[in-house]
Amino acid sequence: MADVKLLGGLRSKVGATALKLEAETIRALLDELVERGGQALTVLFFEDPMADPLMPHRDLRILVNGRSMSFLQGLDTPLEKRDKVTVHLTGTRGFPGG
Secondary structure (H helix, E strand, C coil): CEEEEECCCHHHHHCCCEEEECCCEHHHHHHHHHHHHCCHHHHHHECCCCCCCCCECCCEEEEECCEEHHHCCHHHCECCCCCEEEEEECHHHCCCCC
16 A cells, blocks of 8 residues: 655645555556545646546646656556655645645
8 A cells, every 4th residue: 555645735625634545556546536536636637637648737746755756657657555655736736735
């Protein structure tokens, strides 16, 4: 189970500040967060929710053990049981606080 920390307004949208999720990739983790927080999160997480393939929104920041998913394998970054994942939004779409 990956430990997931949510920052800013994502906390209220998902209803938690931290979660333990059984997700094999970042993509699966985002899917689980959407299930918990509703389809409105899809718009926050992806540039075009109807596109194929889905591309992460430019304001979405996801760190796996302190490293940006952008420098790993993006949405296909595999997650291990002991991974620490931080999810937050930046820029004008982001939320203050953390």
